[in-house]
Amino acid sequence: MTKKTALVIGGTGVSGRALISHLENDPEWDVIGVSRNAPYFDTKAKFVSVDLMDPGSCRSGLGALTDVTHVFYTAYWDDPDFAKTREPNTVMAKNSLAVVADAAKNLQHVCLLQGTKYYGQYLGPFKTPAKESDPRIDVPHFYYDQQDFLTGLQDGKDWTWSAARPHVICGYALGNPLNLISMICVYAAILKCHGMPFFYPGKPGAFTSIYQATDSGLLARAMVWMATTPACANEAFNITNGDFFRYQNLWPVFADYFGMEAAGVQTTEMVGFMKDKDHVWDDIVRENGLQPNPVARLANWNFTNYAFSNDWDVMSDTTKCRKYGFMEFIDSEEMFLGHFDALRRMKIVP
Numbered sequence: 001m002t003k004k005t006a007l008v009i010g011g012t013g014v015s016g017r018a019l020i021s022h023l024e025n026d027p028e029w030d031v032i033g034v035s036r037n038a039p040y041f042d043t044k045a046k047f048v049s050v051d052l053m054d055p056g057s058c059r060s061g062l063g064a065l066t067d068v069t070h071v072f073y074t075a076y077w078d079d080p081d082f083a084k085t086r087e088p089n090t091v092m093a094k095n096s097l098a099v100v101a102d103a104a105k106n107l108q109h110v111c112l113l114q115g116t117k118y119y120g121q122y123l124g125p126f127k128t129p130a131k132e133s134d135p136r137i138d139v140p141h142f143y144y145d146q147q148d149f150l151t152g153l154q155d156g157k158d159w160t161w162s163a164a165r166p167h168v169i170c171g172y173a174l175g176n177p178l179n180l181i182s183m184i185c186v187y188a189a190i191l192k193c194h195g196m197p198f199f200y201p202g203k204p205g206a207f208t209s210i211y212q213a214t215d216s217g218l219l220a221r222a223m224v225w226m227a228t229t230p231a232c233a234n235e236a237f238n239i240t241n242g243d244f245f246r247y248q249n250l251w252p253v254f255a256d257y258f259g260m261e262a263a264g265v266q267t268t269e270m271v272g273f274m275k276d277k278d279h280v281w282d283d284i285v286r287e288n289g290l291q292p293n294p295v296a297r298l299a300n301w302n303f304t305n306y307a308f309s310n311d312w313d314v315m316s317d318t319t320k321c322r323k324y325g326f327m328e329f330i331d332s333e334e335m336f337l338g339h340f341d342a343l344r345r346m347k348i349v350p
């Protein structure tokens with residue numbers, strides 16, 4: 001058996017961590033994670049500390065990784081002003097992928113992580129269900145820049161690329177700005193502490209519109225499938241749980257789970273609403289013997305505003321990945337409750 005070596009760039013993030021968990025116990029793979037900070041979880045993977053914004057750091061940290069066969073690019077630089085995410089995310093991908101592609105003599109595949117923003121989902125109503133063959137929208141995005149850079153880099157080489165397009169990746173990460181699961185749990189705990197009902201803080205239309213999500217474990221398995229299936233070479237795939245939901249139907253289920261009274265929509269600007277409530281969370285942590293994570297490590301209220309603001313349908317067509325052979329699906333309601341349970345077991349939320 002020839003061993004494969006996975007390089008997971010962004011290995012401590014919500015998607016990178018799931019890739020590492022999926023691959024690190026598979027005897028066919030050696031796994032190397034890349035991030036600035038050391039992993040905060042137990043892992044058998046080797047970790048390399050690199051600042052992807054710094055070309056010198058990329059050269060010294062990644063230039064000697066000659067055995068890498070498969071790259072999973074899952075790094076992300078966040079900014080509350082979305083337009084400002086373009087440049088750093090493009091720079092990080094260019095700095096790292098150019099070095100790895102040069103150093104890894106047996107490189108076989110680079111799998112990029114994109115999302116439904118590729119179709120303009122964040123800007124307003126868009127064509128649904130979105131298909132991989134839909135044209136790019138006329139607004140610049142680092143997904144386009146990264147993909148164009150990667151396809152240019154690949155020109156004339158033997159290795160191939162692919163791109164996964166999930167929506168709202170649900171899993172476990174600390175300090176991850178786009179983390180719906182821990183955010184909902186912290187939000188519920190703070191409301192409960194104030195004796196408030198579990199109200200939906202987003203827009204009325206976002207409560208009733210069709211929505212979707214992607215489990216981080218399912219995404220990891222899909223990305224490995226894409227990276228190792230010859231038919232997936234140089235193709236993009238929408239990867240979601242495979243079902244759709246409306247928050248108006250899930251909200252009472254969540255309220256029941258948290259032991260709270262379900263309420264309807266009460267549109268709230270979350271950064272302001274939560275501004276003076278960090279101490280409430282600190283009390284919850286102390287009283288419940290939780291891991292001492294500050295709110296900022298578990299919930300980004302800017303993301304809450306965004307995640308509950310799409311008052312239009314968000315639907316990806318996942319027929320293509322099934323036609324190519326990826327048949328997994330997950331019931332989204334079960335996924336949410338399963339992740340809430342896991343965070344409770346890890347003593348991260350009450």
Ligand SMILES: NC(=O)c1ccc[n+]([C@@H]2O[C@H](COP(=O)([O-])OP(=O)(O)OC[C@H]3O[C@@H](n4cnc5c(N)ncnc54)[C@H](OP(=O)(O)O)[C@@H]3O)[C@@H](O)[C@H]2O)c1
Pocket residue numbers: 009010011012013014015016034035036037038050051052053074075076077092113114115116166167168169170173175176177178179
């Ligand atoms: N999360 C979602 O719901 C979602 C949904 C659809 C698409 N996506 C897309 O998926 C991609 C990954 O997002 P994510 O949410 O999985 O990311 P994430 O959880 O925020 O993880 C980001 C990773 O990148 C690393 N990183 C950030 N800046 C770095 C730097 N300068 N040098 C080295 N490493 C750096 C972080 O580690 P350190 O901080 O330790 O460096 C971390 O490992 C993005 O393109 C995003 O648009 C995400």
